[in-house]
Amino acid sequence: MTLFRENYKDYQVGSPKLTIAEILEQFTEGDIPVRFSAYDGSVAGDPDSAYGLNLLTPRGTTYIATAPGDLGMARAYVSGDLEIVGAHPGDPYDVLRMLGDDLHFKRPSARTLAAITRSLGWELLRPIAPPPQESLPRWRRIAEGLRHSKTRDADSIHHHYDVSNTFYEYVLGESMTYTCAAYPTEDATLEEAQENKYRLVFEKLRLKEGDRLLDIGCGWGSMVRYAARRGVRVIGATLSAEQAEWAQRAIEAEGLGHLAEVRHSDYRDIAETGFDAVSSIGLTEHIGVANYPAYFGFIASKLRPGGLVLNHCITRPDNRSAARAGGFIDRYVFPDGELTGSGRIITEMQDIGLEVRHEENLREHYALTLRDWCRNLVDNWDACVAEVGEGTARVWGLYMAGSRLGFERNVVQLHQVLAVKPDGNRSHLPLRPWWNG
Template identity: 80%
Template sequence: MTMFKDAPTSTAAGGAEGGRKLSIAEILEIVVGKDLPVRFTAYDGSSLGSPDATFHLNLRSPRGTTYLVTAPGDLGLARAYISGDLEIIGAHPGNPYEVLRVLGEQLHFNRPTPRELAHIARSLGWDVLKPIAPPPQESLPRWRRIAEGLRHSKTRDAESIHHHYDVSNTFYEKVLGPSMTYTCAAYESEDQSLEDAQENKYRLVFEKLNLKEGDRLLDIGCGWGGMVRYAARRGVKVIGATLSAEQAQWAQKAIADEGLSGLAEVRYSDYRDVAETGFDAVSSIGLTEHIGVHNYPSYFGFIKSKLRDGGLMLNHCITRPDNKHNARAGGFIDRYVFPDGELTGSGRIITEVQDVGLEVRHEENLRESYALTLAGWCRNLEANWDECVAEVGEGTAKVWGLYMAGSQLGFERNVVQLHQVLAVKLGADGEANLPLRPWWRA
């Protein structure tokens, strides 16, 4: 059902007769058709969609229109939403999962004709079509980040990690929960708690790495030290490395509070600066997404160089469902969430692991577990919304709600996956000295 205030009920394309200026809702109808699955209203008084729709999108200002038309797709929508120019009514800003699901399943885009595009441009006017500064939460585009160094240089990687992780430890405590773990949990059932599933993930990694008391573990990209502390509690000597100063500070305090300082250390350091070698195991949980696909040979080569013969590596990271797509992230993810982040398929990762001489012994996909993990984080953000907004501001809190809800959908729909790859550094004669069959509890 199409409803316009002070506008004819004919289709928007037909409204071109006589050069009449189109309303915002008429422009939207050209792009998505009449069957909008949500209610839409705009600052010019026009509307589209059923008044009885569960969700209502309200475009509040010309600035929001500028964001939408100058960056079509997810980046423009994110800008309008984060800035407050596009209001979602019927969904909590900390958890817009349901409205994103409805739009993803039912919204279909049309390609306007050249004549329609010209009419849209005339109707909007130059002032609306002229690009403007994005919301302050947005990172610079890739081509302008050169001032921070070449892509995936130590300096630029440090800045990218700072953008995402040095938001506020207090904010992350509210969103992630007591585990302070910002990576996929391993669920044994859909009704398992987030905390139990995160503990289960650390247990799974620990057992896959065949660690025992007295062993030495290097955990690169260690975050707030969840894996570091899990292993240290079991008598393993651990070094963790993170490029986030706030993570390192939080982790060192947690280590001291648990009385683990004799076994565990988290360094504010690039993983490439870790000098020690001869580790029994190396874990990389959620780092590979940040290092760049073209750096995989040196990355896995570094890991191999840190292992003793017979040592094990576990790589846990987000992947694409195939090995064909461009590795670069989309506009919203790159500019608001993971600057310079890149994803590829598990096949490419396994190939690179093998090509440096490590032997892959096992791999598995935890895609559904990541969807459940993200749902848990969204619930936490929604439940602690007021405190999160007070800590980081509404715009930044909206970024995380939008990112996590959208990512949950992505994992549910197999747009992205989460793979764990286990490999061993063989001895000189090709010996692995491992059990013949998997030695861990799945």
């Protein structure tokens, strides 16, 4: 917006206005790999492409022009003003991959920007309210509490996880697990891979009948129930009221209430100590990098000497990148979410006195997991739209397909880090890894 204002004076009054397609061409370098059409009748790109983008309304232009990058495109797509042709809205993976590989943007000259400003007109360049699925920007969330305070964390979790348990049942499948699976083979089913993930965590933590497990950020309680079925006493904690209610019903339905419970609780409010193990599966992304020392310190305080912790979370491929997520992820998916490299996680665990014994990267497994979640969304599209509305369903298809690309291209990773709380100088562990990988 500021850039358009600065160059507005440079345009030539008598010059012809640019069409929407011509404006797109001014921002791209080389060929546009998909078919593009706009509400003004203009077209661009490859007419023979299997995929197309149709900009249907002036409102879509405003979204894109006033929030350049992934946020503006997402607003137009979620609102239904931008249509993807040739790909299902529950899984736009193929077209996103093509755009990522073959569509390259450039910065137009000042004169061209002035012509674009004149062509669009100020009415289309005035920011408008975003789609209702969008969270407030970070600077406005301060009214909900300081970042990663208990109140603001609860609001952020509510935004993402309290969508609809029924919707999650459609997308996640029988396992009701919203974290990376561990595929024994590439053709394993999603349910087999999720069961294998919980087996892997269970074995890494050396859990056995009679042990005590704390599962923080437990979601719908799948790890809680997996361990309880094997005689482990488990407390799970989640900030999502809908998750806690669903999980507690599932525990009672399986007759595991004497061994397991899921609390609607901030993990920081768990009072019990002396656990044999702590599992943190998909929570670290939400707590904020600056809070790692307190987070891992809390975990250490809950373990008995010789107890084990397994931290499973999305990471960046290096330890230098900015922790904050991009505009689309921050506003639509994980408000206040932050990622860093596995090296930072290991460092923080070590610095509070935990002894790291093993780590591994499961990023390819997350790409497969997202592939299967997208398949479920496509297969249950009509039911999902009926449950949460098309805009929210579109958010999920876009987010999951884009994330799949991210894991495939090593933009993001998934690390499991295993550590022990030393008992003096003793770890009480076997000399080599003891689990079946």
